[in-house]
Amino acid sequence: xxxxxxxxxxxxxxxxxxxxxxxxxxxxxxxxxxxxxxxxxxxxxxxxxxxxxxxxxxxxxxxxxxxxxxxxxxxxxxxxxxxxxxxxxxxxxxxxxxxxxxxxxxxxxxxxxxxxxxxxxxxxxxxxxxxxxxxxxxxxxxxxxxxxxxxxxxxxxxxxxxxxxxxxxxxxxxxxxxxxxxxxxxxx
Amino acid sequence: xxxxxxxxxxxxxxxxxxxxxxxxxxxxxxxxxxxxxxxxxxxxxxxxxxxxxxxxxxxxxxxxxxxxxxxxxxxxxxxxxxxxxxxxxxxxxxxxxxxxxxxxxxxxxxxxxxxxxxxxxxxxxxxxxxxxxxxxxxxxxxxxxxxxxxxxxxxxxxxxxxxxxxxxxxxxxxxxxxxxxxxxxxxxxxxxxxxxxxxxxxxxxxxxxxxxxxxxxxxxxxxxxxxxxxxxxxxxxxxxxxxxxxxxxxxxxxxxxxxxxxxxxxxxxxxxxxxxxxxxxxxxxxxxxxxxxxxxxxxxxxxxxxxxxxxxxxxxxxxxxxxxxxxxxxxxxxxxxxxxxxxx
Numbered sequence: 001x002x003x004x005x006x007x008x009x010x011x012x013x014x015x016x017x018x019x020x021x022x023x024x025x026x027x028x029x030x031x032x033x034x035x036x037x038x039x040x041x042x043x044x045x046x047x048x049x050x051x052x053x054x055x056x057x058x059x060x061x062x063x064x065x066x067x068x069x070x071x072x073x074x075x076x077x078x079x080x081x082x083x084x085x086x087x088x089x090x091x092x093x094x095x096x097x098x099x100x101x102x103x104x105x106x107x108x109x110x111x112x113x114x115x116x117x118x119x120x121x122x123x124x125x126x127x128x129x130x131x132x133x134x135x136x137x138x139x140x141x142x143x144x145x146x147x148x149x150x151x152x153x154x155x156x157x158x159x160x161x162x163x164x165x166x167x168x169x170x171x172x173x174x175x176x177x178x179x180x181x182x183x184x185x186x187x188x
Numbered sequence: 189x190x191x192x193x194x195x196x197x198x199x200x201x202x203x204x205x206x207x208x209x210x211x212x213x214x215x216x217x218x219x220x221x222x223x224x225x226x227x228x229x230x231x232x233x234x235x236x237x238x239x240x241x242x243x244x245x246x247x248x249x250x251x252x253x254x255x256x257x258x259x260x261x262x263x264x265x266x267x268x269x270x271x272x273x274x275x276x277x278x279x280x281x282x283x284x285x286x287x288x289x290x291x292x293x294x295x296x297x298x299x300x301x302x303x304x305x306x307x308x309x310x311x312x313x314x315x316x317x318x319x320x321x322x323x324x325x326x327x328x329x330x331x332x333x334x335x336x337x338x339x340x341x342x343x344x345x346x347x348x349x350x351x352x353x354x355x356x357x358x359x360x361x362x363x364x365x366x367x368x369x370x371x372x373x374x375x376x377x378x379x380x381x382x383x384x385x386x387x388x389x390x391x392x393x394x395x396x397x398x399x400x401x402x403x404x405x406x407x408x409x410x411x412x413x414x415x416x417x418x419x420x421x422x423x424x425x426x427x428x429x430x431x432x433x434x435x436x437x438x439x440x441x442x443x444x445x446x447x448x449x450x451x452x453x454x455x456x457x458x459x460x461x462x463x464x465x466x467x468x469x470x471x472x473x474x475x476x477x478x479x480x481x482x483x484x485x486x487x488x489x490x491x492x493x494x495x496x497x498x499x500x501x502x503x504x505x506x507x508x509x510x511x512x513x514x515x516x517x518x519x520x521x522x523x524x525x526x527x528x529x530x531x532x
Binding site: 098099100101107110111114115117118121122124125126127130134137138140141142144145147148149152155156159160163167170 | 236249261268286
């Protein structure tokens, strides 16, 4: 399980550090693998399958849009690297030292991915990267019910996976384009 | 409380669609309004806070897709911050650990809720010329009320009693901040559309104080305040948009009546809400009632300003304004049936 949490960390870090579609897709694949493995023993076997499917669809779609490059750690990405390392250490401290009980790897992964993806969306200007971060956030929110003491059931994981897969089909270029004419002279 | 607020939002949408000026494209207003309503219904019936957060994410992405001068990424920031804070707060509540962790969780949930609605200190970026549907106003006045009622109701099930006091104190503290900041902003800001936006914040401040009191009077006050936002301030704002653009302040008797509705004076819906809030605050801690009463005076100048900015409603809008005034009088004079319906 510790290995899966580490893979999730690497995947989340790639989503934060990459600007190209290959880097983002690889990050999504690693993140999906880590979260799916962590969700399985948390009473979410069916949910883990859904997370894996949703994450892979998202990664596949991510690979088809955006700049055709890896774009990992472009110039000026030092603050992002610091965020990745610092948030990893902070999540590790909270999950392993401050809190108690079983499931520390899942606690670590949920805290880390939610925090990192929130930061990624706040600091990013590229629609493709933001969509990949939203997909990652949805996957993490899907496995987060596994932190509960009782078995959460697969509903949240399925919904999270559907959102992760669906959000990647929002055209990234839409950010700059007018999609639906709603503005009018009366402003409603 | 949540189903009643959902019905109020549906009624507000109906009013907006039917009585909006003919030039406004009703089809798109209805389509996006119904989509928001469907999202709110899903939030209200969601069995867990996790699902509420996921539905919120869907709504945020859908709204960010709409045409606007603001960028897609910019418009996503505040809702995503809200979602991350709510998720972290919920995660902290679920972990076994020291009590301080539960308090951090409570702080995360309240901060996330405030960020989702767009209140101080997490104010959404606002463009006065933006269409209402794509602006932050639906988060405050359409989706916000059922969302807040649902999140607070679900949060009470996951927050342990040890952290309950911190939860209530956070709500009251942020409520006071919004009450004072919103009413001062609404009074002092130069742009009239921004003044309306701040006035929503001020009303939300009272509603949050009501939720934070965690007694029956407080919850009743919060429900009435949210009703007055959804069925009073929101439709009036929609119908004031044309006058705001023309920038012709009007001083007719109708504008004074609208100002009275917005200020929460008798016999409109905001009045019993304020009385219940003061009564609840007096029961709990009387200096709080004193602060609230002083803060309520700040509504007067801003409401007069907003009332003047309404212009002279004509045709369909005049009928709409009359219906809104009648609904607010009904809620102000007979609030008990609504409170009974909500189990308060």
